[in-house]
Amino acid sequence: MSGEPMVRAEAVHKSFGRTEVLKGIDITVAPGEVCCVVGPSGSGKSTFLRCVNHLEKINAGRLWVDGELVGYRQRGDKLYELREKEVAAQRREIGMVFQRFNLFPHMTALENVIEAPVQVRRENRAEARERALALLERVGLADKTGHYPGQLSGGQQQRVAIARALAMRPKLMLFDEPTSALDPELVGEVLDAMKALAEDGMTMIVVTHEMGFAREVGDSLVFMDDGVVVETGPPREVLAGPRHERTKAFLSKVL
Amino acid sequence: MPVRHPLRWVAAAVMLVLVAMAVNTLVTNERFNWPEQFEYIFAPQIMNALYNTVWLTIVAMVGGVVGGVLLALMRLSDNPILRAISWFYLWVFRATPLYTQLLIWGSLGALFPEIGLGIPFGPVFVSWETNTLLSAAAAAALGLVLNEAAYMAEIVRAGILSVDEGQREAAGALGMSRAKTMRRIVLPQAMRVIIPPTGNETIATLKNTSLVAAVPFAELTFQAQNIYGRTYQVIPMLIMVCLWYLLLSSILMVGQHFLERHFGRSERGAARPARPAALLSSGREQTGGGGGGGGSGDGGGG
Ligand SMILES: Nc1ncnc2c1ncn2[C@@H]1O[C@H](COP(=O)(O)OP(=O)(O)OP(=O)(O)O)[C@@H](O)[C@H]1O
Numbered sequence A: 001m002s003g004e005p006m007v008r009a010e011a012v013h014k015s016f017g018r019t020e021v022l023k024g025i026d027i028t029v030a031p032g033e034v035c036c037v038v039g040p041s042g043s044g045k046s047t048f049l050r051c052v053n054h055l056e057k058i059n060a061g062r063l064w065v066d067g068e069l070v071g072y073r074q075r076g077d078k079l080y081e082l083r084e085k086e087v088a089a090q091r092r093e094i095g096m097v098f099q100r101f102n103l104f105p106h107m108t109a110l111e112n113v114i115e116a117p118v119q120v121r122r123e124n125r126a127e128a129r130e131r132a133l134a135l136l137e138r139v140g141l142a143d144k145t146g147h148y149p150g151q152l153s154g155g156q157q158q159r160v161a162i163a164r165a166l167a168m169r170p171k172l173m174l175f176d177e178p179t180s181a182l183d184p185e186l187v188g189e190v191l192d193a194m195k196a197l198a199e200d201g202m203t204m205i206v207v208t209h210e211m212g213f214a215r216e217v218g219d220s221l222v223f224m225d226d227g228v229v230v231e232t233g234p235p236r237e238v239l240a241g242p243r244h245e246r247t248k249a250f251l252s253k254v255l
Numbered sequence B: 001m002p003v004r005h006p007l008r009w010v011a012a013a014v015m016l017v018l019v020a021m022a023v024n025t026l027v028t029n030e031r032f033n034w035p036e037q038f039e040y041i042f043a044p045q046i047m048n049a050l051y052n053t054v055w056l057t058i059v060a061m062v063g064g065v066v067g068g069v070l071l072a073l074m075r076l077s078d079n080p081i082l083r084a085i086s087w088f089y090l091w092v093f094r095a096t097p098l099y100t101q102l103l104i105w106g107s108l109g110a111l112f113p114e115i116g117l118g119i120p121f122g123p124v125f126v127s128w129e130t131n132t133l134l135s136a137a138a139a140a141a142l143g144l145v146l147n148e149a150a151y152m153a154e155i156v157r158a159g160i161l162s163v164d165e166g167q168r169e170a171a172g173a174l175g176m177s178r179a180k181t182m183r184r185i186v187l188p189q190a191m192r193v194i195i196p197p198t199g200n201e202t203i204a205t206l207k208n209t210s211l212v213a214a215v216p217f218a219e220l221t222f223q224a225q226n227i228y229g230r231t232y233q234v235i236p237m238l239i240m241v242c243l244w245y246l247l248l249s250s251i252l253m254v255g256q257h258f259l260e261r262h263f264g265r266s267e268r269g270a271a272r273p274a275r276p277a278a279l280l281s282s283g284r285e286q287t288g289g290g291g292g293g294g295g296s297g298d299g300g301g302g
C-alpha cells in the first residue's frame, strides 16, 4: 500500500472524568479498506469511533482523516480546537451509522435522506431527491420512500440510515454495531447492504460482533480490550489463530 | 328487575334537584334583572373590553412563546452566563405573583418619570415620558408577556429535553450546525411535548388577562366592575363576563384538540409520550404556581 492513509490514529487517549477509556490507540486504515473492530463491552470501541468524527474530543494523541487533523489545527507544537463550523465541515465527509438508527422520526425515509444534502450542502432539492431515490433503491427500499421510520422494521430503518449517510458522499463510513439492535432475521439484509458498499470501494470502520462479516468482508481486524488495541491483522488469521491470550479468551466466547 | 347501580341513581337525582333549584333562582329571582343584563352583553364598552382581552391573550402568548424559546435555549446553552441569566429570570418571574408584577409595570411612570437614551452615567441624548412610552395597554401587554415567557421557557425546555440525544448526534454527524439541528430536528420533535401544555397556558393566559385591572387597563373583568359600580348589578354582570370567558375558552379548547391531533399524527407509528389529559385540564391557576410543564422541567434550582 502506498500513499496517504484514510484514517491514522496515533496514541489517542480519551478520558471521561477520571476514567481513562482510550489508553493510546494506534490504528491505520487505508483508502478502500474495511476495518472491523471487535472487543468486549466497555472496551472503548464506540468511544474510538466517536473520536474519529469528533463527537468526542480526544485528550491526547493525534487523529487524521484523509490527511487532515480531526477537530484541531496544529500551529507549531500546539493544538487549537477548530470552530463549530470547521468541525461540521469535517463531519460532512464522514458518514456514521448508529446502533439505534437515530432516524429523524418526523420525516419520511426520503426526507431523512435529502435533509442533509439540501440543508447542509445546499444541493438543489430536485437533484437531491433523485439521488436519494437512487440510494434508497440501492439499499432495497424503493417502495418505502414515503414511510415514516415508525412504520419501518429495524432492518429497513438501518438501511435508510445507511442511505442517509451515503447521501452526503462521504469518503469514510463509520458503523457502530449496526446490527446489534436488530432481530436475528433482519441482520442479513443490513450486512448485505454494507457488503455491497464495501465492494464499491468505500473505506469503512465497522464495530461489530458479526465475526462472519468480519471474516468475509473485512480487510483487517482490530481487537480492542480495556482501551488498548491488543491485536490486529487480517481477519482470517486473527480469527483462526489469535496470538494473545485476551484475544483467545474473547473469541472463544463469541465464536 | 333490581336497580343495578343504586348510588349512581341517587347521585343523579340529587344533582337534578340542585340544578333545578339553581335554574329556578336564576329565572325567578327578580334581583338578577336579566332583561337589563342582556343589553350589556353586546354593549360597546363590553365589546371594546372583549377586544382588549383577546388581543392581550394573543400578544401574551406570541411574545411568551418567543421569549420562552429564547430563555429555554439560554438555559440549555454551554455559556454559564446565559444559563445564569435565564435561571435568574425564571426565578424572579415565577416566584412573584403576576398581579404584583402588573402593579409594578403600571406604576413605572411614577418611579421613572422619564426614560432616556444616552451614555451610562453620561449625557442623555433623547428622552421620553414614561407614561407616553408605556401606555396602559403596553404595560399590560408587557407584564403578561414577561410573565408568560417564564412559564413557556419551562415548557419548551422540557420539550427539548424530551428529544433523544441520538437525534442531535445523528444531525451533528451529518455536519449540521447546532442552530440548524435545533430548528430542523429537535424543535419539531419537541412540539409533541410542547403543544399540550401550551394550549393550557393559552387558556390560563386568557383568564390571567383579568389581572391587568391592576395596571389599570380596561379588559372584560375591569369593564364589568366599572359597569356594576354604576348599576350595582354585581353578580349578574360577573356571570355575564363569565359567559364571555366560557365562550373564548371553549374556542381555545377546540383549537387545542385539533392542534394535538395534528402534531400527534406527524410522527406516524412512532411511540408517543404520555401526556396530561388535555381538553379540560387547565395547566395552572390564576396567580399561579405550577407551570404545567411536560414533566422533567421544574427549574427553580440549578
Ligand atoms: N459519555 C460518557 N461519560 C462517561 N463514561 C462514558 C461515556 N461514554 C462511554 N463511557 C464509558 O467508557 C467506556 C467505554 O465505552 P464504549 O461505549 O466506548 O465501549 P464499547 O466498547 O463501545 O462497548 P459496547 O460493546 O458495550 O458498546 C465504558 O466504561 C463506558 O461506561
Ligand SMILES: [Mg+2]
Binding pocket: A045, A046, A047, A176, A177
Ligand atoms: Mg459501543
